[in-house]
Amino acid sequence: MIGRAPKWIVIVVGVVAFIWVIPIIGIVVTSLRPAGSSALGWWRFEHFDLTLDAWIRVWDKYPLAQSLWVTVQTAGIATLATMILTPAAAYAFHFLKFPLRRTLLILIINAFVLPQQVVIIPLFTLWRDMGLIDNILSVLIPYVGLSFAWSIFLVKNFFEDFPYELIEAAKVDGCGPLSTFRHIVLPNSLSPIFAVGILQFLWTWNALLLPMLFLRSNIPLPVLLARISGSYDTNWDLRSVAAIFTTIMPLVVFLVFQRQFAAGSKTKTGAKE
Incomplete structure (x- = not known):
């Protein structure tokens, strides 16, 4: 029977997984924010506006x-x-x-x-x-x-x-x-x-x-x-x-x-x- 992993291993793996996911979150948020807001940094939420404008522009402008x-x-x-x-x-x-x-x-x-x-x-x-x-x-x-x-x-x-x-x-x-x-x-x-x-x-x-x-x-x-x-x-x-x-x-x-x-x-x- 396989025993449970120690808590510190779970914590370390969770931290590494979170760090690994941060770039993915950044890409998704950047794609949903206006160009001016994303240029200042996707992690800044002073004016947090969401839009699908980038998705529409890419689909219409590029094949x-x-x-x-x-x-x-x-x-x-x-x-x-x-x-x-x-x-x-x-x-x-x-x-x-x-x-x-x-x-x-x-x-x-x-x-x-x-x-x-x-x-x-x-x-x-x-x-x-x-x-x-x-x-x-x-x-x-x-x-x-x-x-x-x-x-x-x-x-x-x-x-x-x-x-x-x-x-x-x-x-x-x-x-x-x-x-x-x-x-x-x-x-x-x-x-x-x-x-x-x-x-x-x-x-x-x-x-x-x-x-x-x-x-x-x-x-x-x-x-x-x-x-x-x-x-x-x-x-x-x-x-x-x-x-x-x-x-x-x-x-x-x-x-x-x-x-x-x-x-x-x-x-x-x-x-x-």
Whole structure:
């Protein structure tokens, strides 16, 4: 039976949580206050007026709904593609034998230390020659390709503790590599797969550099947020509204994926027992 935590731990955690929530409260209050009041500081309540003017202005002046849809598309497709391809690649590198297996794995893992800034100019030249500038593929391909460096490494480390007896039993029953992966490995690997999904979704949803360079007409929310910021006018109220739209979806998806992550951990534990 798990005992109750000491009161001082509850107090410390409560204080840390309150400090963590303060910026969120500030963003919400700033989005609901007039521009002049928020410029003086959202925590000042001498003249506490609430208005939805910033929300209306952002919705009317900027393509918020379109940017939200573009962000959902890019982050969703990149996350699903990574969650599908990564376990298959990790399974092949860990359980199968083929020529140059270790060499290819070393090349993929070493790409983890390669900064995005290094590949920007070659990618831009390649996409321009192929006519992919302002095409969703220009960001989807780097999103998925650059994620292989860390995602394959993460899932392959999980396979280090995978019970090899299950693989041998599947071979005895006549299962080939694909059947073994589909019926044995994949159902018992939900934990790292959902972990990869969480990290990939958060990265692609908040990505700014690649879509800012490669997309022109259909831009995601981070790029729209950068445009709303302006060069000379701070627009704190408008930026707060855009920030709320940008962060609320990752928060919801994180909570949903977290439950699935816990379910995957239970599945793995049950399989070992």
